[in-house]
Amino acid sequence: MSFFGVDFARKKERELERKLRANDREYNLSFKYATNAIKTSKYHFITFLPLNLFEQFQRIANAYFLFLLVLQVIPQISSLSWFTTVVPLVLVLTVTAAKDATDDINRHRSDNQVNNRKVEVLIDRKLRSEKWMDVQVGDIIKLENNQFVTADLLLLSSSEPLNLVYIETAELDGETNLKVRQALPVTGDLGDDIEKLADFNGEVRCEPPNNRLDRFTGTLTIAGQKYPLDNEKILLRGCTLRNTEWCFGLVLFGGPETKLMQNCGKSTFKRTSVDRLMNVLVLCIFGFLAFMCTILAIGNFFWERNEGSEFIVFLPRENQNGAGISAFLTFWSYVIILNTVVPISLYVSVEIIRLGNSFYIEWDRKMYYSRNDTPAEARTTTLNEELGQIKYVFSDKTGTLTQNIMVFNKCSINGKSYGDVYDYTGQRLEITEDTDTVDFSFNLLADSRFMFHDHALVEAVKLENPEVHAFFRLLALCHTVMAEEKKEGEIFYQAQSPDEGALVTAARNFGFVFRSRTPDSVSIVEMGQQRSYELLAILDFNNVRKRMSVIVRSPEGKLSLYCKGADTIIYERLHQSCSKLMEVTTEHLNEFAGEGLRTLALAYKDLDEEYFIQWKQRHHEASTALDDREGRLDQLYEEIEKDLLLLGATAIEDKLQDGVPQTIEQLAKADIKIWVLTGDKQETAENIGYSCNLLREEMNEVFIISGNSPEDVRQELRNAQTAIKPASDEDSVFLPQGTVSNGPTVVSEEVANGEYGLVINGHSLAYALERSLELDFLKTACMCKAVICCRVTPLQKAQVVELVKKYKKAVTLAIGDGANDVSMIKAAHIGVGISGQEGMQAVLSSDYSFAQFRFLQRLLLVHGRWSYLRMCKFLRYFFYKNFTFTFVHFWYAFFCGFSAQTVYDEWFITLYNLVYTALPVLGMSLFDQDVNDVWSFQHPQLYIPGQLNLYFSKKTFFKCALHSCYSSLVLFFIPYAAMHDTVRGDGKDISDYQSFALLTQTCLLFAVTIQLGLEMSYWTAVNTFFVLGSLGMYFAVTFTMYSNGMFLMLPSVFSFIGTARNSLSQPNVWLTIFLTSILCVLPVITYRFLFIQLCPTINDKVMFKVRQAKATPPPPPRRTRIRRTSSRRSGYAFSHAQGYGDLVTSGRFLRRPAVSRSSGFPNIGRPTTGFSPMGRSAGYSPTGRPQNTKTPDVEVTSLQMYRTFSDPAL
Amino acid sequence: MGKVKEKPGPLARRPDNSAFKQQRLPAWSPMLTANTVLPFFYLMALICLLLGVWLLLTVQSTHEIKKDYTDLGTCQLCHEMRKDVSNANKPCSCRVDIPVEKALKGDVFIYYGLRNFHQNLRRYMDSRDDGQMLGRQNKLKDPSTYCMPFRKDKDGRPIAPCGAVANSMFNDTFILKYHGRSGPEVVPLLRTGITWYTDKNVKYRNPKTQENFTLAQEFNGTAKPPFWGKPVYELDEHNPINNGFINEALIVWMREAAFPNFKKLYGVLHRAQKPFINGLPVGNYSVEISYNFPVQYFRGRKEVVLTTLTWFGGQNHFLPIAYLVTSSLIFLMAVGLTVVWWKYGKGGKNMKA
Helix, strand or coil: CHHHHHHHHHHCCCCCCEEEECCCHHHHHCCCCCCCCCCCCCCCCCCHHHHHHHHHCCCHHHHHHHHHHHHHHCCCCCCCCCHHHHHHHHHHHHHHHHHHHHHHHHHHHHHHHHHCCEEEEEECCEEEEEEHHHCCCCCEEEEECCCECCCEEEEEEECCHHHEEEEECHHHHCCCCEEEEECCHHHHCCCCCHHHHHHCCCEEEECCCCCCCCCCCEEEEECCEEEEECHHHEECCCCEEECCCEEEEEEEECHHHCHHHHCCCCCCCCCCHHHHHHHHHHHHHHHHHHHHHHHHHHHHHHHHHHCHHHHCCCCCCHHHCCHHHHHHHHHHHHHHHHHHHCCHHHHHHHHHHHHHHHHHHHHCHHHCECCCCECCEECCCCCHHHHHCEEEEEECCCCCCEEEEEEEEEEEECCEEECCCECCCCCECCCCCCCCCCCCCCCCCCCCCCCCCCHHHHHHHHCCCHHHHHHHHHHHHCCCCEEEEEECCEEEEECCCHHHHHHHHHHHHCCEEEEEEECCEEEEEECCEEEEEEEEEEECCCCCCCEEEEEEECCCCCEEEEEEECHHHHHHCECHHHHHHHHHHHHHHHHHHHCCCEEEEEEEEECCHHHHHHHHHHHHHHHHCCCCHHHHHHHHHHHHCCCEEEEEEEEEEEEECCCHHHHHHHHHHCCCEEEEECCCCHHHHHHHHHHCCCCCCCCCEEEEECCCCHHHHHHHHHHHHHHHCCCCCHHHHCCCHHHHHCCCCCCCCCCCCCCEEEEECHHHHHHHCCHHHHHHHHHHHHHCCEEEECCCCHHHHHHHHHHHHHHCCCEEEEEECCHHHHHHHHHCCEEEEECCCCCCHHHHCCCEEECCCCHHHHHHHHHHHHHHHHHHHHHHHHHHHHHHHHHHHHHHHCCCCCCCCCCCCHHHHHHHHHHHCHHHHHHHHHHCCCCCHHHHHHCHHHHHHHHCCCCCCHHHHHHHHHHHHHHHHHHHHHHHHHHCCCECCCCCECCEHHHHHHHHHHHHHHHHHHHHHHHCCCEEHHHHHHHHHHHHHHHHHHHHHCCHHHHHHCCCCCCCCCHHHHHCCCHHHHHHHHHHHHHHHHHHHHHHHHHHHHCCCHHHHHHHHHHHHCCCCCCCCCCCCCCCCCCCCCCCCCCCCCCCHHHHHHCCCCCCCCCCCCCCCCCCCCHHHCCCCCCCCCCCCCCCCCCCCCCCCCCCCHHHHCCCCCCCCC | CCCCCCCCCCCCCCCCCCCCCCCCCCEECCCCCHHHHHHHHHHHHHHHHHHHHHHHHHHHCCCEEEEECCCCCCHHHHHHHHCCHHHCCCCCEEEEEEEECCCEECCEEEEEEEECCCCCCHHHHHCCCHHHHCCCHHHHHCCCHHHCCCCECCCCCEECCCCHHHHCCCCCEEEEEEEECCEEEECCEECCCCCCHHHHHHHCCCCCCCCCCCHHHHCCCCECCCCCCCCHHHCCCCCCCCCHHHCHHHHHHHCCECCCCEEEEEEEECCCCCCCCCEECCEEEEEEEECCCCCHHHCCEEEEEEEECECCECCCCHHHHHHHHHHHHHHHHHHHHHHHHHHHHHHHHHHCC
16 A cells, blocks of 8 residues: 555665675665565554544545534524534444444554464574564575465575575465475575574665566675576565475565565545446535525525625524625525535445445345355445446356366267267167266276266277277376375375376276375386386477377387377378278267367377487487477477377366356346456367357357467458448548547447357457557457457566556446456456455456356346446436435525525434434345346346446436426425415414424425335335334434423523424415425326336336236246257367476476385475466366365455555545 | 354354344345335325315405504604604604405414514524523523623613623514494404413513512613613503513513514403404404604515414415425326326336346
C-alpha cells in the first residue's frame, strides 16, 4: 500500500545508493535503513480515533455532512437542530469505524504473526533464533528448506552443489516453477562454517530500494576485490526455499524496503459501474441542490424586499440586515434543509446490501463442492451487483474448464480397440459411474484410483499378448516421469504433463509398473518381475518434433527405441509393413478424436548394436558442437526415428469439469460472451472448445488467426470481418488511425450474420494487441460467438481483458485457477478464482472463488442477477423516497416566505431515513427476487437487462426524480388545500403548523411505504414485518415524542406535544391521508399496468409464466451427452513446454545416489528434498487425487495481507 | 467474511440448509394482473365517489358567514389611524353589521381571520420559549435567546411571554350584538374551551412559586411584551382564572398557523339563554370591534367569521370535490386500462416469451 512509500519518503530524502557491511550492525545502523518489521496496520490504539475520523471525513459524503453540521451551528443559518445531522452522521461514522477497527485488528494480528516468525541470525559469532522483525540490514541469516525468505538477501552459500538454491517465486510473480539462484563462488566457499561467516566482512553497494523484481545491480567488495552482483544472486522476500537444505544470506533490504513490499502499492480498488454511476448522480444531485437553493434564495430576496420589509414590526431583522444578506443566509439554510437529497445513509445501506448478498453467495449450498469441502467465497463484498451485468467472461482452460485430470480412456493395440463396454447383444454401453470397473487386484502395485471398464484389455495382458505387453512396456519406459516411493508399494508419479502421468499410471495398473529411474536407468516391474532397463538416450519432446523417444537396453541386452507422438508425425516414420495396421488404427484414431479424446500413436523399433554405437558417437559430437547444435541433433533424431513399427494408439480424456458444456450454453443464452484464454496449444484449445460446446459444428465458420507478421494478422482479421459482415461498408472496417489515439472510444456492438468462432494464436495475438490492430481484432472478436486465444502469456491475458474493458462499455469477468491467471483476474472488473485446486494465487487475487466452473452460472444468473436487481430497486426507491421527502420543503417555501421553515417535525427529519424507512427498503434489497433460482436458470434471458443497464441508469434516475416531483406535489398541495381553512369538529385548531407537519409527514410515510409495497415482488414474513413494523414504529415514536413526559423533560425540543393526539383523531386528517395515498399510488399502478400490457419486459413475461405454472417448473430435460461425429483430429497429449529430458539425464536434480541396477529398489535418501517440480505441469493427478499440494491451512503469507482493504466509498 | 463454524467431518464447511440462507423463504409474490388491478380501480372509483358525495352533503350542511372588516365602514377610520405608529396606544373601535339570513343552528363559532400574516416564518416561529410558558422559573426570569429581540425590555427585565410570536398576539376584541325585536342584545360568547386540551393543561402553565401568591406577584419582575396593552396576568378581565400563560386567546395565538392566511377561534356562542339556545336566530347582528391590531404594515386583511360545524369541521369544499374528481379520474383510467387489457393483454397473449 502506498502509505509505506509515503512514510518512507517522509522520513528521509530518497536514498541514492545503499551501502552496507556484513556483520557490522553499527556501521549499517548509521544509515537508518528500515528494519525487517512490517506494518500494514493503519492505526494504533490511541491514534485510531483521530486517524480514522480524519480518513472518514475525506469521503465526500461525510465531509458534506460535517460541513452541514458547521452550518447548523451558525444561528442565523441554522434551520434545523443540530441533532438532525449529528445522529445520522454519528451512526454512519460508528458503523464504518467499527468495520475499520476489525479490519485493522486483523491486520495487526497478521503483522504480528509475520513479524514474530523465527529465523536464525548470526549474531556475535553464533546462530541465534530471532524474530523476523529484529533482523537488520547487514545481518547474515540462515534459511532452511521450505522456509519463507525473510528479507531481500544476497545469497552467500548453500548446501547444494555449485552453491545453487531453488526457490519458488509464486508469491512474487505468480510463476510456480522452481527457479535457481547461485551464489558467488567466493562467498559460496564460506559454506556453513559459522566462524568463517562471522568473519565475513564484505561490503555491498547497491541500488536503492525499488520495485523491480527482475533486476538488481550492485557490487560486493571483499578484501578490496570487487564482484558484480545481479538478480541471480538475490533471494527476494516472499519466495520460498525449496529442495535446498540450507543457505546463508546477507540482508540487503528489510521490511518495507523489500521488493515485495515495494510492489504492493499496485492493487487497485475495483468499483462497480453502479458505484461510478452513483458518484456521478451524487454530483448531479449536488448541482441540483445548489440550483434549488439558489431559486429559493432568490425567492427569499424578493419576498424580503416586498413583504418581509413590511413585516419588520412583528419580526425585526437582526442588525438591520437587508434582503441581500437574508437571501444569502437563506441559501445556506436551505442547503441544510434540503440536505436529504444527498442521503448519507445511502452509502451505508449500499454496503449492508452488498454484504448481505455476499453472505448469500457463501451460504449457497448449490455452490458448495462437497468433494473437497469447498464453499463459494465472496472475497470482495463490494462488487455484487456487477455480477448481474457481466457481458464478457474470460476463462482459463486448464483447471477451469477442464479438471486438469487426464484419464487413460481407450487404446488401440495392434488393430484392436479397447475401452468400450458392450452388453451381451453387442450394443455399446454408455459408461456411467455404475459401470463395472476392471479389477486390478492381481497387481499389488496398482493405483487403486485408476478406473478402466473394458475387461478385454486385462485379459489380453494376462494372456501375455506380446503386442499388448510391448504397448505397455513402451508406456512404462518412454516418458520423463519421476517416481517417488515413500513407502514400499506406494508410488507417486510426478510428471511434466498430466497426460504423461496418465499414460504411465495406465501402464502401472496393467502390470508394467514404472518404479524408479536414475540418469541412466529405468526400473520397472513387468508383470511382477523387477527389470531394469539401461537408458541410453532420451530424444526429447519439443514443439516441432511432436514426439519423444527413448533408447533403452533391456536386461537381456536387446536395444530398442520406443517412440510416442502425434499420429501424423509417427505415421510418416513408420515402416511400410505397417500400412495395414495403420489403416485400422487410423479408423480408431478418428473414432477417439470424435469423442474429444487426445490421442498419441506409439511405435517402436529394435536397434542394431553397431549402428547405435556409431549413432551415439555422432550424437555426442553433435551435442557438444558449438554451432547449430539444435539443428544437428534434430537431424540425428530424424535419422534414428524411422522405419518404426506401429504398436497402437492411446486415447486420453482431458476431463471437462462437470456441467461445463451446459454452463457455457446457459451463459451464451444469457448473451454473455465467453473467451477462452489458455496457455495451451491451438489443437488442444480448439478441441476443448468443441467438447465444451463453445465452438460448434453448426457454426458458419471458425476463423483461425495464426499470422506471423502484423500484415498477415491484419489481413486475416479483415478477411474474417468481411466474411462475417459482407455488407459492412469499408469505412467502419478501416478505422482511420487518428481516431485510435484520441483516447478510448466505445466500439459499438455489431451484429454478425451468423454464428462464428475465432481462434487466435499467441504470437498473432501479440500483433493483434498492438495499437494499430487492436480495434480490428476487437471488432472481429466481438462479432464472434466464441473466441479462443491459445498460447497466451499471463500478460497477454491481462492485455486482452484490458482491451475489451477499454473499448467496450461492458463488464468483464475473468475466471481462472492458476498463477498465470492472476493478471487477468486482477485486470477484469470481476475476478473469479477456482479454489480447491493447485495453488492459491488465483484465489488470493480473486473477488469470488468457488470450486467448479459450473457454479459460475449460479453466481451470475442467480446471485448476480438478484444482486443487481436488488441494488437497482434499492437505489431507485431510495432516491425516490428522499427526493419526495425533500421536494415537499421546496413547495412549502413558497408559502412561508422562503424562510427555510421545515415542513416536518425535526425529529421526523432525523429519523425518517434511519428508523422509519430504513428497514423496509433494506428488507426489500436483501430478500427481493422476481423469480426463483429455478426459473432464473430456465430463462437465462432474464440476465440481459443487467448487461444493458436497464434497471438503473441516468434515465431511470431522472424518472425517479420526476416521479418524486409528482408525489411531492400531491403530498404538499392536497394537505394544504384540505387543511388551510379547516377547523376540527369542535371548532379548535387543525390548520396550525404542527398539525400540518404531522399530517404531511404521515401522508409521506404512507405514500413511500405503499410505493415500497409496489416495488417489492417478494413478500417474505420478514418484509411484511419490516414494513408494518416501521409504520407501527412511526406511530409509536411519534406518540412518544409528542407525549407529555417528553415535553416536560425538554420543552423546547419536544414542543409538538399533543399534536398526534389532537390531530390524528380527526376524520378529515385520515381522509386526507387516504386521498394522498391514492393519488400517489394509482398513477404508478396505471403506468406499470399499461407497460405490462403493451410492452412487457422479459421479467414480466417470466413472472407471468411462473404465475401460470403456479409451481416450480419441471426439471430441465436431461441433456443427452453431446457426441460429435466429427472428423476433427484432436491435439495430442503433451503440453507445449520443452520436455524434462535434459533434467532427467543430467542428474543435476537427482541428488540421490544411483540405484544399483540389479536391486532396482531405489534408496530414497532424502525424500523431503527430493525432486519435486512445482506447479501445474507437475501437479498432475490421474485419478482425482486432490491436487492442492499446499495444506489448506497454509500460513498467511505477506501478500495475502494486502488484500484486506477498506473501501474508501464508505 | 463470515466465521466458518467449526464442525468436524468431511462436510465441515458445508453451508446450512436453511430456507433463509438458501433464499427460499416462503413469500407472496404479487403481480399487477388484470384480475387484481381492474377490480381495484373500479372499487376505488366507487369508494371515492361515495366518500365525495357524503362529504359534500356534510359540508353543505354547515353555514358560514365571513366579513372582512379591515377597512369596512367605520373601521376605515381605525385602519387609517393605525397606520401611524404614534397612535399605537390610542383606542379605536368600530362597528360592522352582519345580517344573518339563515339561522345558524347548533354551536356557533366565531373566528378571527388574518390574511397575509406569516406566522410560519422560521425566525418568527422560533422566537418563543416553551419552557417559559410552561411556567419554569428560570426561564421566566431568563428567557431563551431564541426570543431575541423580544427577550428583555429596555430596562433589562425579562419579557413574559417572550418572543415575537407572543408579542404579535392578535388583540382586537369583538362584541357580537343581536339586533332583535327587544333591541340590541349582546350575544354571550365563551372565551374558554377554545384550545386543545393538551395545550391548556400540559403545554402552558402559570408559574407557581408560593401558594398564596397572586398571579401578578408571580409575574413580578417581568415586563409585558412591547406591543401589548396589558400584562399577561390581566389578559381576561372577566375571568380571573383565564389569565397568565394559560389565557386561551394567548394559547390559540401561540399555536402558529401553517400558512399566511388563517383563522383562529375567538369564542363560542354560549347557548345558555334565549334566544341563543338553538344557535343564532335570523336577524341583524353587528360586531363592535376594538380595532387594535395593525395589519396595514404587511398589507394584511382581517376578518370575522361566524360558522356552524359538523364532525368534518368547517366549510371546506376541497376534500369532497377532490374525492369526486379523483373518483371520476380513476373511473376514466379504469375504463382505459380495461380497453387496453382487452385489446392487448387478455389471456396472456402479450406474454409469449
